[in-house]
Amino acid sequence: MTLNFFDQFASPTFLGIPLIALALTLPWILYPSPSSRWLNNRLLTLQSLFINRFTQQLLLPLNLGGHKWAILLTSLMLFLITLNMLGLFTLYFTPTTQLSMNMGFAVPLWLATVIIGMRNQPTHALGHLLPEGTQTLLIPVLIIIETISLFIRPLALGVRLTANLTAGHLLIQLIATAAFVLLPLMTTVAILTTALLFMLTLLEVAVAMIQAYVFVLLISLYLQENI
Template sequence: MTLFDQFSISYLLGTPLIIPALLTPILLLMSTKRLMPNRIHSLIIWSVKTAAKQILTPLNHMGQTWTKLLMTLLILLIMMNTMGLFPYTFTPTTQLSMNISLALPLWLATVLKGLKLHPNMAMAHLVPEGAPALLIPALITIETISLFIRPVALAVRLTANLTAGHLLIHLISTATAVLVQTLPALSIFTLTLLFLLTALEIAVAMIQAYVFTLLLSLYLEENT
């Protein structure tokens, strides 16, 4: 395998393994008919409620109508970010096109929401209050560019963090496999480092999903 083969879809008998990889977490998360929820179900509900409280508290009533959408996005990103750590799968969110397709429509929806509810306030954000008249054209250009760069920044941040972590895991695992035959003592150290890095990558996958959703909620707060 080359360094970037981990970012391509694996096939088994002509069937892409990404399909069962995507369906398995959804089936595991589906609640069953029980009189009392089990521990896993209770942990998931508690985690979602805690994340929703942290993300949606600054929003007003109009913004909190997006709760289901933002929480669904958070759970979807966590599943896709962590899925690439399993064998014979790859992380869909390491693809920039995938992240752009998530960030662009959601960012555009927040902007259109602001233009619909508060058109004057949305346009006023392009010019800071008290700005000199000579600087107004330059300020409008800069603020417009910063506005349109937001979905690109969301997508690039998610792609870069996940890609860097996966590449680092691949390099250390390759070094461990080579050192087992030549320097077994050193290979124990690299193997320990690999386990620690894997745990860190799981945390990074969850944090990046949280950051992606949090930034969208902040954009929504500005426009509601």
């Protein structure tokens, strides 16, 4: 019996209870809490080093007003990268393959940056809708185009994250199925396919980390425009 390749993206249930809540809670359990000791262990030291370096890199182009978002953006980065990495393990559901969840992250954060821009500097925020030096006849057309591009931003954030992870998981499953089917028929081809699967898995690990970083980086760039 051949299973549907898209079954892996369906939210699992146990006794009628959706397990997506457990999948969303698991990342926070994996990270150790900082201790009150003078010297931390190696894991806590490495974790603190990663968080500090990422926060410094993320806040580098932002003004002082954007530094208030440091905890939110860093937590979001850790959350997304952990969900993406755990999704590569067998029998684990990947919540970030759901467009509804990614849009739930993208829309409120994007809307918050727009509201901040409209409240703090409305003239500068509205000035993004019309480039300087535009001819009079092109003003209505450019305003419509820039407005549409502004509202497309959260959709692009959610779709980019969903599409990259979904495509990677589908490709891994297709190649793994091909290797399993070819093993009794053409052993050499099956071994080569397995080697390709291993390299693709390494690539998917990189994609899982990069997409989480890109998601948070774009939000910080939207925030930079409105501060």
